[in-house]
Amino acid sequence: xxxxxxxxxxxxxxxxxxxxxxxxxxxxxxxxxxxxxxxxxxxxxxxxxxxxxxxxxxxxxxxxxxxxxxxxxxxxxxxxxxxxxxxxxxxxxxxxxxxxxxxxxxxxxxxxxxxxxxxxxxxxxxxxxxxxxxxxxxxxxxxxxxxxxxxxxxxxxxxxxxxxxxxxxxxxxxxxxxxxxxxxxxxxxxxxxxxxxxxxxxxxxxxxxxxxxxxxxxxxxxxxxxxxxxxxxxxxxxxxxxxxxxxxxxxxxxxxxxxxxxxxxxxxxxxxxxxxxxxxxxxx
Amino acid sequence: xxxxxxxxxxxxxxxxxxxxxxxxxxxxxxxxxxxxxxxxxxxxxxxxxxxxxxxxxxxxxxxxxxxxxxxxxxxxxxxxxxxxxxxxxxxxxxxxxxxxxxxxxxxxxxxxxxxxxxxxxxxxxxxxxxxxxxxxxxxxxxxxxxxxxxxxxxxxxxxxxxxxxxxxxxxxxxxxxxxxxxxxxxxxxxxxxxxxxxxxxxxxxxxxxxxxxxxxxxxxxxxxxxxxxxxxxxxxxxxxxxxxxxxxxxxxxxxxxxxxxxxxxxxxxxxxxxxxxxxxxxxxxxxxxxxxxxxxxxxxxxxxxxxxxxxxxxxxxxxxxxxxxxxx
Numbered sequence: 001x002x003x004x005x006x007x008x009x010x011x012x013x014x015x016x017x018x019x020x021x022x023x024x025x026x027x028x029x030x031x032x033x034x035x036x037x038x039x040x041x042x043x044x045x046x047x048x049x050x051x052x053x054x055x056x057x058x059x060x061x062x063x064x065x066x067x068x069x070x071x072x073x074x075x076x077x078x079x080x081x082x083x084x085x086x087x088x089x090x091x092x093x094x095x096x097x098x099x100x101x102x103x104x105x106x107x108x109x110x111x112x113x114x115x116x117x118x119x120x121x122x123x124x125x126x127x128x129x130x131x132x133x134x135x136x137x138x139x140x141x142x143x144x145x146x147x148x149x150x151x152x153x154x155x156x157x158x159x160x161x162x163x164x165x166x167x168x169x170x171x172x173x174x175x176x177x178x179x180x181x182x183x184x185x186x187x188x189x190x191x192x193x194x195x196x197x198x199x200x201x202x203x204x205x206x207x208x209x210x211x212x213x214x215x216x217x218x219x220x221x222x223x224x225x226x227x228x229x230x231x232x233x234x235x236x237x238x239x240x241x242x243x244x245x246x247x248x249x250x251x252x253x254x255x256x257x258x259x260x261x262x263x264x265x266x267x268x269x270x271x272x273x274x275x276x277x278x279x280x281x282x283x284x
Numbered sequence: 285x286x287x288x289x290x291x292x293x294x295x296x297x298x299x300x301x302x303x304x305x306x307x308x309x310x311x312x313x314x315x316x317x318x319x320x321x322x323x324x325x326x327x328x329x330x331x332x333x334x335x336x337x338x339x340x341x342x343x344x345x346x347x348x349x350x351x352x353x354x355x356x357x358x359x360x361x362x363x364x365x366x367x368x369x370x371x372x373x374x375x376x377x378x379x380x381x382x383x384x385x386x387x388x389x390x391x392x393x394x395x396x397x398x399x400x401x402x403x404x405x406x407x408x409x410x411x412x413x414x415x416x417x418x419x420x421x422x423x424x425x426x427x428x429x430x431x432x433x434x435x436x437x438x439x440x441x442x443x444x445x446x447x448x449x450x451x452x453x454x455x456x457x458x459x460x461x462x463x464x465x466x467x468x469x470x471x472x473x474x475x476x477x478x479x480x481x482x483x484x485x486x487x488x489x490x491x492x493x494x495x496x497x498x499x500x501x502x503x504x505x506x507x508x509x510x511x512x513x514x515x516x517x518x519x520x521x522x523x524x525x526x527x528x529x530x531x532x533x534x535x536x537x538x539x540x541x542x543x544x545x546x547x548x549x550x551x552x553x554x555x556x557x558x559x560x561x562x563x564x565x566x567x568x569x570x571x572x573x574x575x576x577x578x579x580x581x582x583x584x585x586x587x588x589x590x591x592x593x594x595x596x597x598x599x600x601x602x603x604x605x606x607x608x609x610x611x612x
Binding site: 009010012013014015016017019020021022023024026027028030031032034035037038041085086087089090092093094096097098102105106109110111112113115116117118119120121122123124126127128147150151154178179180181183201204205207208209210211214215218235238239242243250253254257260261264265268269272 | 428
């Protein structure tokens with residue numbers, strides 16, 4: 001065994017391992033650089049008017065995105081009302097009631113829906129809601145976002161319910177509780193942290209979606225007074241302002257980006273802390 | 285894995301069988317029915333989605349047939365539509381993205397799974413997960429204001445001068461184009477590749493590594509010749525997952541690809557992608573044929589991502605099962 005050969009192999013090993021470290025460093029630092037840039041630009045552009053004023057007419061500087069912030073809130077609220085019950089109750093069915101055939105069909109459908117590009121979801125919402133009513137509306141936007149919440153909520157509800165130990169189910173049933181009562185009072189409370197986390201993560205994901213809103217909720221430079229009117233939303237505003245030729249709009253796009261990202265990261269961190277605090281029941 | 289409730293229906297011969305009526309009174313049957321209906325809603329929605337895409341793209345299907353995929357013309361004024369430039373743009377930007385993201389992402393995943401101490405690895409993973417949550421319009425914003433100027437002033441001159449004789453690096457650069465879109469997409473999908481690959485690498489049983497090291501392999505040899513091949517299918521899965529993301533990505537691409545329906549050999553030339561043309565032209569599409577051609581493009585995109593996602597899931601499931609099968 002020649003020692004040069006061994007030394008060569010050790011050199012290659014060290015070299016390649018350093019390279020992987022470099023890869024990690026590059027990936028992480030590019031990502032950090034980007035976020036830092038956003039925080040810097042957004043931080044210097046943001047002001048009080050951004051939160052309290054309506055957009056100014058084209059050409060005038062100043063103004064804010066109060067209507068887009070409220071619009072995003074409305075869209076997310078309605079999307080949750082639509083998406084969470086379907087996902088949650090569907091998940092309960094999968095975990096507690098279903099036979100294997102129905103379950104696999106539902107699971108497959110949910111996975112399929114999860115993989116559909118958001119722009120295609122937008123087309124679907126357009127065909128289902130905008131075409132029949134003949135105008136863009138906040139309702140259509142909420143429908144599109146709600147659709148995107150369903151698969152995540154459904155699959156994680158199922159997953160967390162299944163992680164509840166069977167001994168809990170058996171204990172409740174042995175005390176004479178009916179199956180539905182067992183689910184309501186024992187199993188769901190035992191899994192609620194995980195489910196809540198999943199719902200929050202789903203909310204955070206759709207909060208930044210732009211593509212499905214472009215031709216459903218459309219956009220609005222004023223307050224939107226009803227669910228059947230087009231409404232402004234933060235992601236769409238970021239897009240329109242960024243690609244516009246006005247310097248002041250670019251500034252506001254950065255500010256909106258920072259607000260949106262801050263919101264999403266806060267939801268994410270809150271959700272992950274809820275989960276990290278421990279699921280109430282240890283896995284069996 | 286815990287088995288589901290179906291197992292405790294038969295708790296022994298002594299268990300009295302309850303009538304449907306008593307189950308109904310307890311709410312069991314109602315609960316089953318209600319949750320069943322909600323579960324079925326999900327199936328219904330998915331079926332409806334496919335149905336709507338199919339029905340609403342009938343016009344171009346009948347008028348152009350398969351020519352839709354081979355025509356390079358996209359002319360709303362003459363009412364003639366071909367999908368080729370968009371399919372080309374989607375595939376090229378995704379390919380560029382993967383070429384950049386795969387080596388970086390897998391290298392980083394190897395580092396996180398094999399080399400980094402658990403605490404650092406977990407902390408970095410936490411940040412990478414957060415980055416995966418950053419919405420695409422924000423990547424678009426950054427691409428538009430950082431990568432685009434950078435492309436014109438730094439990357440383009442650096443590649444065009446020495447390599448300009450190769451067709452893909454030829455021609456002038458406007459800052460926007462296939463390459464810019466590819467870079468932005470790469471930045472977007474790196475977190476996905478790292479997350480999934482790291483998970484798959486960590487699921488490789490410990491004894492595989494130990495056996496390799498015990499036989500005298502160096503750290504790198506055990507990683508590259510034993511661990512990575514073991515996790516190969518799962519890593520492929522992560523790449524397909526990233527590919528599906530890249531293909532369907534709308535906002536970030538729309539903002540930097542240049543929005544020109546043209547097939548150009550040069551990566552610096554402006555182009556268009558399926559998702560971008562839908563995003564840009566959907567609201568201004570006048571005439572049924574125009575609108576339905578856009579929906580037909582949506583159907584193409586749906587089928588593309590459907591196939592790629594299916595492959596990805598299959599590969600990931602196969603690998604993680606292999607891993608857990610050996611440890612037990």
